[in-house]
Structures are given as structure tokens and as C-alpha cells.
Amino acid sequence: xxxxxxFVRKEIYHIMRDVxxxxxxxxxxxxxxxxxxxxxxxxxxxxxxAIYDPSNDAATRRIAEQIETSSYFNIVKYISxxxxxxxxxxKGEVSIVLVFADRFxxxxxxxxxxxxxxxxDASDPNNATSLTNYLRGIIGVYxxxxxxxxxxxxxxxxxxxxxxxxxxxGAYNFVPGVLGMILMxxxxxxxxxxxxxxxEMGTMEVLLVSPMKPLLIIIAKAVPYFLLxxxxxxxxxxxxxxxxxxxxxxSLFWLITVSLVFxxxxxxxxxxxSTITESQMIAMLISGMVFMLPVVLLSGMMxxxxxxxxxxxxxxxxxxxxxxxxxxxDIMIKGLGFEGIVKELVILSGMIVFLLAVxxxxxxxxxx
Amino acid sequence: xxxxxxxxxxxKKFGDFTAVDNITFQVNEGEIFGFLGANGAGKTxxxxxxxxxxxxxSGEGRVxxxxxxxxxxxxxxxxxxxxxxxxxxxxxxxxxNIRLFGGIYGMGSDEIxxxxxxxxxxxxxxxxxxxxxxxLPLGWKQKLAFSVSIFHNPKIVFLDEPxxxxxxATRRQFWELIYEATDRGITVFVTTHYxxxxxxxDRVSIMVDGRIDALESxxxxxxxxxxxxxxxxxxxxxxxxxxxxx
Numbered sequence: 001x002x003x004x005x006x007f008v009r010k011e012i013y014h015i016m017r018d019v020x021x022x023x024x025x026x027x028x029x030x031x032x033x034x035x036x037x038x039x040x041x042x043x044x045x046x047x048x049x050a051i052y053d054p055s056n057d058a059a060t061r062r063i064a065e066q067i068e069t070s071s072y073f074n075i076v077k078y079i080s081x082x083x084x085x086x087x088x089x090x091k092g093e094v095s096i097v098l099v100f101a102d103r104f105x106x107x108x109x110x111x112x113x114x115x116x117x118x119x120x121d122a123s124d125p126n127n128a129t130s131l132t133n134y135l136r137g138i139i140g141v142y143x144x145x146x147x148x149x150x151x152x153x154x155x156x157x158x159x160x161x162x163x164x165x166x167x168x169x170g171a172y173n174f175v176p177g178v179l180g181m182i183l184m185x186x187x188x189x190x191x192x193x194x195x196x197x198x199x200e201m202g203t204m205e206v207l208l209v210s211p212m213k214p215l216l217i218i219i220a221k222a223v224p225y226f227l228l229x230x231x232x233x234x235x236x237x238x239x240x241x242x243x244x245x246x247x248x249x250x251s252l253f254w255l256i257t258v259s260l261v262f263x264x265x266x267x268x269x270x271x272x273x274s275t276i277t278e279s280q281m282i283a284m285l286i287s288g289m290v291f292m293l294p295v296v297l298l299s300g301m302m303x304x305x306x307x308x309x310x311x312x313x314x315x316x317x318x319x320x321x322x323x324x325x326x327x328x329x330d331i332m333i334k335g336l337g338f339e340g341i342v343k344e345l346v347i348l349s350g351m352i353v354f355l356l357a358v359x360x361x362x363x364x365x366x367x368x
Numbered sequence: 369x370x371x372x373x374x375x376x377x378x379x380k381k382f383g384d385f386t387a388v389d390n391i392t393f394q395v396n397e398g399e400i401f402g403f404l405g406a407n408g409a410g411k412t413x414x415x416x417x418x419x420x421x422x423x424x425x426s427g428e429g430r431v432x433x434x435x436x437x438x439x440x441x442x443x444x445x446x447x448x449x450x451x452x453x454x455x456x457x458x459x460x461x462x463x464x465n466i467r468l469f470g471g472i473y474g475m476g477s478d479e480i481x482x483x484x485x486x487x488x489x490x491x492x493x494x495x496x497x498x499x500x501x502x503x504l505p506l507g508w509k510q511k512l513a514f515s516v517s518i519f520h521n522p523k524i525v526f527l528d529e530p531x532x533x534x535x536x537a538t539r540r541q542f543w544e545l546i547y548e549a550t551d552r553g554i555t556v557f558v559t560t561h562y563x564x565x566x567x568x569x570d571r572v573s574i575m576v577d578g579r580i581d582a583l584e585s586x587x588x589x590x591x592x593x594x595x596x597x598x599x600x601x602x603x604x605x606x607x608x609x610x611x612x613x614x
Binding site: 002003005006007009010013014017018201202203205206207208209210211212 | 419420421441444445447449450451452453454455456457458459460464467468469470471472473474517526
């Protein structure tokens with residue numbers, strides 16, 4: 001035990017003395033949470049809109065007024081000719097244009113049909129979709145207003161209710177993703193690099209000749225990164241609750257439990273990498289390309305897993321972060337407890353057993 | 369005389385390749401044993417077996433009285449090891465390195481403290497106690513690494529090309545440290561590529577293609593091979609090798 005502690009102390013020195021790395025490791029979660037929470041937001045705010053309104057009557061003015069007062073849009077221009085539309089888009093001055101038919105109100109009152117065209121810049125398809133949806137929402141509200149006035153007896157109003165995230169907050173989606181990414185980065189990547197560094201330096205040889213058990217060496221290396229991950233977990237949760245207003249709706253206990261399980265999965269992944277690689281460079285490439293990229297792309301952090309082609313969905317099954325992120329969403333956002341994350345817990349634990357078994361086997365055969 | 373290393377018909381095969389081919393030799397307590405051989409002759413593999421890092425395919429070996437196959441842990445506790453590759457941590461201070469290795473070998477903190485001061489005094493390193501190892505010159509590092517490898521008073525210390533890349537003057541000083549260690553009763557098992565260093569050894573073995581082709585004191589070897597110096601002896605033997613170095 002004394003040996004073990006002497007070794008853990010050394011590992012902590014290694015990390016603490018490398019000021020740049022420790023700043024990065026502690027800073028990344030803060031920066032990512034703030035970036036994802038505020039800057040990279042899928043919410044629409046003050047999108048530039050231009051309006052072409054040849055009729056300029058009570059109805060179109062009322063709609064424009066409502067657009068202006070909403071926080072989603074900012075009317076930058078009333079254009080006088082449809083020819084200008086193309087130019088505006090090309091210059092990038094607007095991202096959406098609303099076109100009213102001429103004699104809009106008159107036609108609407110007589111034929112019951114108001115004609116409107118929405119033109120959006122779909123070079124960013126997600127953004128275009130949400131903009132058009134917001135715009136239609138605003139027009140829908142006006143339509144209801146009209147119907148009330150006219151007391152039309154039968155109306156069908158469809159109501160969309162947004163569950164769990166009624167304000168469609170982007171942060172709700174990103175917090176679990178960032179958690180998965182950070183924990184994977186620190187545990188898998190940093191641990192594997194730390195072990196491989198000793199191989200590269202030649203100090204591993206000296207350690208193996210010492211009476212210290214090889215397995216203990218590896219575990220001692222993982223301890224400080226485990227502690228770092230716990231600090232990061234705390235930072236991310238505090239930031240998301242107090243800065244991004246994303247509450248932990250479910251049980252904090254199970255949230256931490258599933259996070260610890262995920263940390264262990266990542267540590268075993270790091271251990272596996274360190275047993276099969278000889279250079280820090282390769283360890284970094286494997287962790288970066290084979291672990292981090294799938295976490296970002298396939299775990300459901302950025303793109304919903306359900307929308308992927310079948311074979312990518314199959315691959316995503318093997319990605320630990322996918323299960324972790326799903327579990328965190330269930331707990332933090334849907335407010336589920338243990339019963340909601342049993343499946344994820346079981347799968348992640350299975351992954352730990354599998355990864356540890358493989359890497360221990362590899363590790364032992366190397367020593368022969 | 370007491371034998372601290374006994375190897376009997378040691379063989380190590382990797383698949384079809386026989387890296388160490390049936391070697392038998394003994395090392396006496398307190399002697400400096402030079403373990404020579406061209407690159408690829410099987411020195412490192414043989415040494416790894418003696419250190420308990422790799423199990424022999426067949427044959428037997430005892431180091432410090434323990435079986436290298438069955439009692440590797442006890443072997444490890446009784447030997448010291450220093451390799452050509454640098455074996456201290458650059459981002460730890462001098463005394464932290466010493467404390468770490470003392471701790472790994474299970475020494476108590478009071479003992480470590482006492483012996484650290486003693487060691488630094490002997491090396492004239494007192495002013496460098498709090499220096500980061502990375503800012504020491506290479507020669508100092510090697511001396512320190514050697515001192516750390518025998519810090520826990522092992523019975524035997526294995527040195528794997530300990531003076532690689534060090535200037536001749538520092539090498540001289542390094543060998544003085546080795547002599548000091550043997551005065552304290554520590555047996556030294558050293559591999560080297562410098563033939564002048566081979567002359568410093570009490571006995572020398574020369575490996576060719578996994579076998580030990582010669583084992584004698586440097587003086588006797590020179591007589592047997594009718595050579596002016598160890599360089600010529602080595603050359604005559606290494607010439608017969610069929611394996612390529614690597």
C-alpha cells in the first residue's frame with residue numbers, strides 16, 4: 001500500500017507540474033459548456049428578415065408588427081421589388097424573406113385564402129427549418145386572432161406541445177454530450193498517454209524490474225485521472241445548473257453513479273490502448289480518432305441516432321458515450337430515476353468487464 | 369565463493385527464433401561481471417530473464433538465491449536496475465526521485481530521508497536536492513540514476529549499457545561509483561559496448577548468436593586470443609556471428 005501511495009503521489013506531481021496540460025484539462029469543460037450553452041445554440045434569436053409587402057394593408061401590417069415584436073426576428077428591410085430578394089440573400093443580409101401576395105387582406109376575406117410565401121436560406125438546413133417554423137408559428141397566431149374576431153363556428157387548431165424542453169433549449173442537449181466527451185477525453189486519452197509515455201521514456205522498464213506489481217502501476221496511473229474526472233463532473237454539473245439553468249430533474253445519486261460507471265469504462269478503454277500501443281503519438285491518434293470522433297458524431301450528442309442510416313446505428317451501439325448520454329438525458333431532463341437507466345447501466349458495466357478482461361489478457365501476454 | 373547468479377542451460381525462444389541458446393554461467397558475490405555481445409546477440413533477452421521480466425523457455429536460473437521462473441517477485445526485490453535509456457523522472461526533483469524509488473522498494477520514510485542526505489553528500493549533490501532532474505547535465509543524471517538503482521541496497525545491480533552517450537571523463541567517474549558499490553558488497557552485472565570498460569571488469573562473458581562463446585577475466589581472454597586488447601578479442605569472436613545485428 002505504501003508503494004502504491006508513493007506511486008500515486010508521483011503521478012500527481014507529473015500532472016501538477018505540467019501546468020499547461022492541467023489548465024487545459026480543467027478549462028476545457030468550462031469553455032465547452034459555455035460555448036455549447038451560449039454560442040453554438042440551435043435556438044433562433046434576432047434572425048434577419050426582409051418583407052415584401054405589395055399590399056400594405058391592415059392584415060400584413062399586423063403580421064409584420066408581430067414579427068417585429070417577437071424576439072426571434074429582426075426586420076432589416078421592407079423591399080419594394082421581388083428582384084431585390086435574390087441580391088439580399090447573396091449579400092447575406094437576410095436569412096429569410098416573407099412575401100405577401102398583393103391585395104392580401106382583400107383576397108383573404110373574399111376567398112378565405114391568404115397567400116404568403118416564405119423564402120429561406122437553406123444553406124444551413126437546420127437553421128432554415130427552425131426559422132420557417134417560427135415564422136409559421138407567428139402567422140398561425142395571427143390566423144387565430146382573425147378567426148376569433150369572425151366567430152367561425154368550427155375551427156381545427158393543432159397544438160404542438162414540446163415535451164421536456166418546452167423552450168427548445170439547446171443546452172439541454174449539450175450538457176450530457178459535453179459530459180460524455182470530457183470524461184472520455186480525460187480518462188481514455190490522458191491515461192493511455194501517461195502509461196505509454198513511461199514506455200517511451202524507458203522508465204517503464206525500471207518500474208517493471210521493481211517489486212511493484214505491474215497491475216498496481218497501471219491502477220496508480222489511473223487514480224489521478226479519476227480524481228480529475230470527478231472534479232470535471234462537478235464543474236460541468238454546477239455550470240449547467242447555475243449558469244445554463246439546466247436543472248437536474250431526476251436523482252442526483254443515480255446521475256453520479258452512472259457517471260462513475262462511465263468513467264470506469266473510459267479508464268478501461270485507456271488501459272486497453274496503452275497495452276497495444278508503443279508511442280504517445282499513436283495513443284493520441286487512437287483516442288482522438290477512434291474514441292472522440294464517434295462520441296461527437298455517433299453518440300447522439302449532435303445528431304439524433306434515430307436519423308442515422310441503419311449501419312451507423314449499429315456502430316453507435318458499441319459506443320459507450322451513446323449509452324451514457326442517453327442515461328444522463330433520462331435523469332437530468334426527463335427526471336427519471338434508477339428504473340429509467342437500468343439498461344444503460346447494465347450495458348456500460350458489461351463494457352467494463354469486457355474491456356478489462358481483454359486488456360488484462362493483453363497486458364499479461366506482453367510480460368511473458 | 370558464494371554465487372549470486374547461477375544460470376543453467378537457459379533458453380529463450382520466440383517462435384522459431386532462439387534468442388538465448390542454452391547459456392550456463394555463474395557470477396560470484398561482489399564481482400563486476402561484464403556481459404558483452406554484439407547487437408542482437410541475445411544480451412538483453414538474457415538480462416530480462418535474470419531480472420524476472422521474462423520467463424525462460426527452458427533451463428533454470430537463480431538470482432540472489434531465488435528461482436527466476438517461480439520467485440520472480442523475490443528476485444525483483446533483491447536487485448537494482450539501471451538502463452541505458454534514462455531511468456529517472458525529468459519532472460521530479462532530485463530528492464523526489466530518490467524518495468519515489470525508495471518508496472517503491474518498500475523503504476520507510478525516515479530511512480529514505482536519512483539515506484538521501486547521505487547519498488547527496490557523497491555525490492556532492494547537496495545543492496541540487498531541489499533541482500528538477502531535467503536541468504541536470506547528462507553525466508550527473510547517469511550518476512544519480514546509478515545511485516538510485518542501488519539505493520535500497522540490493523544484492524546485485526544490473527546495468528544495461530549505463531554509460532551510453534557519456535563523455536570519457538564522466539565515464540571514469542561513473543566507474544568509480546561502480547567500484548564503490550562493490551566495496552559495499554554489491555555484485556555488478558553490466559553490459560557495455562565500450563571495450564575499455566570491459567577491461568575494468570573482473571570477468572567478462574562474450575555472447576555470439578545467443579551462446580556464450582567466452583567467459584574469463586579480461587587478461588586471460590587477451591592471452592587466449594593472442595590479442596593486444598579486449599577490442600581485438602571481441603572482434604575475433606563477433607566476426608563468427610551469423611545473425612545480423614539489430
